[in-house]
Amino acid sequence: MDCDAFYAAVEKRDNPSLADKPLIIGGNSDRGVVSTACYIARTYGVHSAMPMVQARKLCPHAVILKPDMERYRIASRAVRNLMDALTPLVEPLSLDEAFLDLTGTEALHGLSPAEQLARLASDVEKTIGISLSVGLSHNKFLAKIASDLKKPRGFSIIGKAETLDFLARQKVSLIWGVGKAMCDRLHNDGITHIGQLQQMEEADLLRRYSSFGGKLWRLARGIDDRQIVTGTAPKSVSAETTFEHDIADYETLEIHLWKQCERLSKALKKKDLAAGTVTLKLKTAQHRQITRSRALFSPSQLADRLFEMGQALLKPECRDQIPYRLLGITGTNFTPAQMGDTPDFLQPEKDRHAKAERTMDQINARFGTQMVKKGRSV
Amino acid sequence: MKLTIERSALLKALSHVQSVVEKRNTIPILSNVQIEAADGQLALTATDLDLAIVEHTGADIAQDGATTVPAHTLHDIVRKLPDGAQVGLSLNDRTLTLNAGRSRFTLACLPREDFPVMSAGELPHRFTLPAPQMKRLIDKTRFAISTEETRYYLNGIYLHVAEGEKGSTLRAVATDGHRLAQVEVALPDGAAGMPGIIIPRKTVQEIRKHLDEFEGEIGIELSDTKILFRFAHAVVTSKLIDGTFPDYSRVIPEGNDRLLKISCEEFSEAVDRVSTISSDKSRSVKLALETDKIMLSVTSPENGTATEELAADYSAEAMEIGFNSRYLLDILDQVEGDEVEARLADSASPTVMRDGADESALYVLMPMRV
Numbered sequence: 001m002d003c004d005a006f007y008a009a010v011e012k013r014d015n016p017s018l019a020d021k022p023l024i025i026g027g028n029s030d031r032g033v034v035s036t037a038c039y040i041a042r043t044y045g046v047h048s049a050m051p052m053v054q055a056r057k058l059c060p061h062a063v064i065l066k067p068d069m070e071r072y073r074i075a076s077r078a079v080r081n082l083m084d085a086l087t088p089l090v091e092p093l094s095l096d097e098a099f100l101d102l103t104g105t106e107a108l109h110g111l112s113p114a115e116q117l118a119r120l121a122s123d124v125e126k127t128i129g130i131s132l133s134v135g136l137s138h139n140k141f142l143a144k145i146a147s148d149l150k151k152p153r154g155f156s157i158i159g160k161a162e163t164l165d166f167l168a169r170q171k172v173s174l175i176w177g178v179g180k181a182m183c184d185r186l187h188n189d190g191i192t193h194i195g196q197l198q199q200m201e202e203a204d205l206l207r208r209y210s211s212f213g214g215k216l217w218r219l220a221r222g223i224d225d226r227q228i229v230t231g232t233a234p235k236s237v238s239a240e241t242t243f244e245h246d247i248a249d250y251e252t253l254e255i256h257l258w259k260q261c262e263r264l265s266k267a268l269k270k271k272d273l274a275a276g277t278v279t280l281k282l283k284t285a286q287h288r289q290i291t292r293s294r295a296l297f298s299p300s301q302l303a304d305r306l307f308e309m310g311q312a313l314l315k316p317e318c319r320d321q322i323p324y325r326l327l328g329i330t331g332t333n334f335t336p337a338q339m340g341d342t343p344d345f346l347q348p349e350k351d352r353h354a355k356a357e358r359t360m361d362q363i364n365a366r367f368g369t370q371m372v373k374k375g376r377s378v
Numbered sequence: 379m380k381l382t383i384e385r386s387a388l389l390k391a392l393s394h395v396q397s398v399v400e401k402r403n404t405i406p407i408l409s410n411v412q413i414e415a416a417d418g419q420l421a422l423t424a425t426d427l428d429l430a431i432v433e434h435t436g437a438d439i440a441q442d443g444a445t446t447v448p449a450h451t452l453h454d455i456v457r458k459l460p461d462g463a464q465v466g467l468s469l470n471d472r473t474l475t476l477n478a479g480r481s482r483f484t485l486a487c488l489p490r491e492d493f494p495v496m497s498a499g500e501l502p503h504r505f506t507l508p509a510p511q512m513k514r515l516i517d518k519t520r521f522a523i524s525t526e527e528t529r530y531y532l533n534g535i536y537l538h539v540a541e542g543e544k545g546s547t548l549r550a551v552a553t554d555g556h557r558l559a560q561v562e563v564a565l566p567d568g569a570a571g572m573p574g575i576i577i578p579r580k581t582v583q584e585i586r587k588h589l590d591e592f593e594g595e596i597g598i599e600l601s602d603t604k605i606l607f608r609f610a611h612a613v614v615t616s617k618l619i620d621g622t623f624p625d626y627s628r629v630i631p632e633g634n635d636r637l638l639k640i641s642c643e644e645f646s647e648a649v650d651r652v653s654t655i656s657s658d659k660s661r662s663v664k665l666a667l668e669t670d671k672i673m674l675s676v677t678s679p680e681n682g683t684a685t686e687e688l689a690a691d692y693s694a695e696a697m698e699i700g701f702n703s704r705y706l707l708d709i710l711d712q713v714e715g716d717e718v719e720a721r722l723a724d725s726a727s728p729t730v731m732r733d734g735a736d737e738s739a740l741y742v743l744m745p746m747r748v
Contacts, residue, residue, distance in 0.1 A: 297526035298556070312528065336679065338747060339662060342702070344555035345629040345728050345744050346532075 001117075002133050003079065004152030006096030008038035009130040010075045011065055022062040026052055031242050031325070035067055039152060072096075078128050086116055089228045099140055101228040114157060121155065138163075141176055141224035163222035168195030175219050177212070185209075194220045234271065238281075239263040240328025246285045250318035253327055257310045258303075258376050260329045265303035268331060269361065274299035274340025275331025278306060280313040283326035290317060295333070299340035304353045306331065379443025379469040381415045383435070385459050385478065388420075391435045392453045394612060395424040398431050398584060399449040410446035412493045413467070413474070415439045423493070424449055429581050430496040433612040444490040447474050455483055498606050498615045501599035505568035507548075512596055513589045515550040516582055518561040518739050521708040523579050524554030531621030535582055538574030538623075539565060546570065547738075551626050557705050558626060558742040559712070573602050576619035581605075584614055630742055631728050634721035636694035638667060639734070642718040646710040648686045652676045653703040655684040662746045663703040667722075668696045676703070699725045700746040709741045 003009065007025040012018045022041035026034040032052035044059035055062070076095040083090050086109070089101035102113040109116055117134045125131055133154035135146025142163065146156040158166055172194055173183050189208065191197060197205070197220035205213030218224065239260035247253055268275060276299040282290040292313040300306060310329050343351045360372045395411055403409045412423040420437040423430065459465065459478045466477040469487070476483040516535070524532035532554060540549035540562060547562035548569055577585075588609050597608030600618075607614045653661040656678040666673040670692060675685040699722060710718060715735025722729045731741040 294527075297524070297554070339702075342556050342746055343726070343744050345558075345742070346529075346553065346555040346624050346626075 001083065001098050001100060001120075002135070002147045002151070003076075003096035004131045004133055005036050005038045005042075006076075006130065007036040007067055007072055008041075010072055011068075012038065013129040014071070018063060022046075022059050024052075024055055024059070024062045024064045025067050026055075026064065027242070028052060028064045028066065029242075029244050031244065075128060075130065079124055079130075079132070082120055082123055082127075086120060089230055091228045091230055099143065099228050118155065121153075139222070139224040140226050140228075141219055142222055144176070145170075145174060158222075164198065167220060167222055168193065168198055170194045172197065175216065177215060177219075182209075182212070234273075234334070236330050236332040237264060237267045237271070237273075237275070238279075238328055238330035239267075240281060240326060242283075242326045243324070246323035246325050247327075248318070248321045248323040250315065253314060253318065253324065254311065255376075256327050257314060257329065258307055258374075260327070261303045261307040261310055264306055264329055264331055265301055268301035269337070272337045273331075273334040274301045274337045275306070276333030276335060276340075277331070278309040278313065279330040279332065280310055280317075281326070281328040281330065282314075282317055282324050285323045285325050287325075292317065298342045298344070299333070299335045301337050302341055302354055302357050304357055305341065305350075379413070379415050379445065379467070380441040381420060381437045381439045381468075382464055382466050383420060383437040385456060385461065385463040385465050387435050387437070388465055389453075389456045391420070391422050391433045391611075392449075392456055394433050394584075394587060395422045395431050396449045396453040397587070398424040398426055398429055398580075400426050401450070407446060407488045407492050407494070409448050409450070410488055410493070411449035411452060412444065412446045412490055414444035414490070416442045416444075425494060425496050426580075427494060427496065428578065429584065429614070429616045431584065431612060431614045435611065443469050445469050445474055445487040446490055446493050447485040447487055451485065452476075496615055498599070498604050499601060501601050501604065501606055503569065503572040503601070504597070504599045505566040505572075506595040506597050507563070507566050508595055509589055509592050511563045512585070515548070515561055515563060516586050516589070518712045519550045519552040519559040520579075520582055520586070521712075522552040522554055522557050522559040522741075523582070524552075525579075526554065529555075531576060531619055531623055534576040534578045534619045536574060536576050536623040536626075539570060539572060551623070553624075553626055553629075553742075556702070556744045557709070558629060559709070559739075560626075560630075560741070561739040563738070572600060574623065575600060575602075575605060576621060576623055577605060578616065578619050581614070581616040588612060588614070629728065630740070631721075631723060631730055634723045634727075634730055636667075636697065636722040637692070638672070638720040638722065639691035639717055640672065640688065640720075641716060642710055642713045642734070643716070644688055645690075645718060646707060648674050648688055649703050649706055649710070652684040652686050655681050661703045662700045663706065664698060664700045666696075666698045667692050667694075669693060694722075697722065697725060699729070701729075701743060702746055705743055709743065712739065712741075 008023045011023060011025065022044060023038040024034055024041050024046060025036040026032050030053060034046060034048050034050045034052060034055050036048055037046040041059055041062050046055045046059050072095055083098060083100055087100050087102055087105050091099040102116060105116065106112055114136055117136055121132055121134055131153045133147050133151045135143045135156050137143040137146050137158040138160050142158045146158045149156040172178055172186050172191060197216055202214065202217040205217045209216060241256050241260065277293055277295050279291055279293040294309060294313060296309055341354060363372050399409060408426060414421045418439055419434050421432055421434050423432045455476060463478040468475050472487055473484045474487050519535050523534060526532065536551045538549055540547050546565045548565050549560060549562040551560045585607055592609050594610065599606040603618055605616050605618055649663055652674045653663055653676050655676050661676060664675045670690060671687055672690045673685060673687050675683065677683045709731055713733045715733050717734030719732045719734055720729055725745055728742050728744050731743060733739050
């Protein structure tokens with residue numbers, strides 16, 4: 001199940017005047033990237049992950065909007081609620097994509113899986129106001145392929161009986177995990193279509209492409225036994241910024257770091273988690289990536305503490321005045337919030353900061369965001 | 379250099395020194411152990427530049443000499459030799475040959491002249507301490523040593539002369555800001571004028587290894603910056619942490635008036651049992667105190683809940699408090715008496731714990747938010 005041009009669809013739903021205009025969602029700076037292009041914009045060749053500069057050239061009259069994740073999340077949640085009504089086995093891949101395991105639901109709903117999905121798609125359109133494409137098959141690999149076959153508002157089924165024939169006609173690049181490099185390698189070996197892989201022995205593929213060969217052999221036959229994984233806890237939470245202009249001086253970077261720590265802290269508080277490890281990410285003007293990690297002595301979700309660690313990691317990287325194009329901070333190694341931020345009797349002043357931050361959070365929760373904020377964020 | 383030594387003697391000495399050698403080193407020779415045959419003895423030396431150990435062991439020496447070889451490799455080889463084997467070591471030019479039974483190894487050497495010597499410098503304060511006392515000072519405090527790099531001055535045991543009601547004592551303190559452990563022994567002769575020093579965690583660990591096999595008096599010599607420990611066959615020299623240990627006395631609460639007395643063994647076992655329910659690394663256990671009983675509980679969002687009621691001696695106002703169960707067990711592990719005493723203030727303030735049978739040890743534990 002895959003929502004069609006999801007971010008753009010939500011924007012068009014909420015602002016009907018955009019309906020017949022090419023719409024691009026993404027950062028509108030020189031370094032911005034397209035995160036979603038509506039189907040009108042796509043006819044001009046705009047696609048996601050394209051640099052915004054290029055998108056603007058291809059489609060100069062497009063309306064460009066910054067993503068409003070909060071609204072997309074609400075819409076996504078609404079779609080999710082309808083999916084949950086069909087089956088408890090829902091594996092979200094992102095806000096706009098999910099796998100549903102409908103095994104055994106026929107008896108429950110009195111409808112075949114295809115009928116259930118058709119009804120779901122129509123319910124989503126009617127109640128939420130966005131469209132989606134459905135791919136139905138007997139495993140995740142094929143369902144994903146099916147959902148991409150006809151978009152938007154697609155509905156495709158790959159049955160067990162036609163799996164081999166269907167795959168035989170497809171190009172190898174369709175196989176999940178075959179990127180540009182692997183595709184080139186296969187082409188060099190004269191393999192362009194999945195049908196050719198179906199003719200080959202597993203041992204031969206293993207010999208040529210080692211462990212990936214085994215995967216090729218199985219997927220070419222439509223064999224994929226991955227289960228639906230529900231409710232996986234997040235492994236990391238991060239905030240990062242690509243700058244309009246490269247920044248080399250510590251004081252300016254620190255301002256961005258603080259804002260990111262506030263965002264990171266907000267996300268952690270929302271999930272009721274404390275991060276045990278903080279990772280700082282920097283990208284130089286030459287696109288070289290630097291990451292620096294350190295464990296917090298006591299896991300934390302407080303902006304103040306995350307910032308303190310972030311500063312300690314950032315300072316040494318600013319000694320040589322290297323210009324950076326990107327700065328980010330990530331929290332990993334989570335524990336429940338309650339286990340973190342243990343008061344430290346040697347540093348009572350820090351506990352006062354922690355209390356102040358929690359009080360600010362309460363005030364903001366009650367009277368709206370940003371009622372009270374730190375001078376540093378202004 | 380040419381010598382023969384019994385495998386078990388060599389292994390014992392090597393296992394003491396090799397743990398000083400870091401697994402990864404930017405300076406190659408720091409991965410090596412110095413082997414020196416002289417005066418009818420074999421001397422093994424290892425250092426990480428902050429800490430050095432020299433261990434002597436008897437050997438049948440045919441020819442004096444010295445070299446350095448990779449410490450972990452040599453240790454692994456000797457470890458894998460059969461018990462009772464006679465090990466022959468001989469140095470020829472740039473390699474050390476090791477013979478044992480039908481095994482033969484040649485190891486690349488680095489010249490002993492390049493091996494860093496750690497000079498202790500002037501050590502004006504000298505005293506001796508019986509091994510069991512040293513063991514007490516270490517065991518009852520080292521669990522509270524902080525691993526936080528930014529507050530490096532907490533990464534060791536603070537050893538100093540303390541003035542109390544019963545006169546001067548030699549006191550060891552370790553804290554990480556969440557818990558504090560303090561223990562003292564009678565002040566040894568010659569220690570009175572010593573400065574307060576912070577012994578690094580790694581040195582503490584190395585010293586502790588020797589205490590399992592050593593019963594006598596340990597010779598201690600120290601200055602503001604270095605310390606030396608003299609055992610029967612080994613000498614450990616270490617730099618001290620160059621920092622100021624915080625004024626810990628202000629974090630030991632004086633006015634906690636809610637007294638809880640409980641069987642240490644029952645308490646410890648119950649805490650261990652209820653925390654089984656939580657898969658988390660830092661489990662928090664909630665203590666609900668009422669007249670003459672306490673209720674322990676742990677809640678895990680994934681797994682469920684666990685509770686256990688224990689009889690206890692408590693007559694103050696009912697209260698609830700949460701602790702990190704690991705921290706609680708660390709303290710209870712060190713209590714030797716049947717009973718442990720806890721003095722509490724409220725659910726957000728530090729609790730003081732004492733061994734019912736040992737007045738010289740004291741622990742402070744910060745509660746968790748519950």
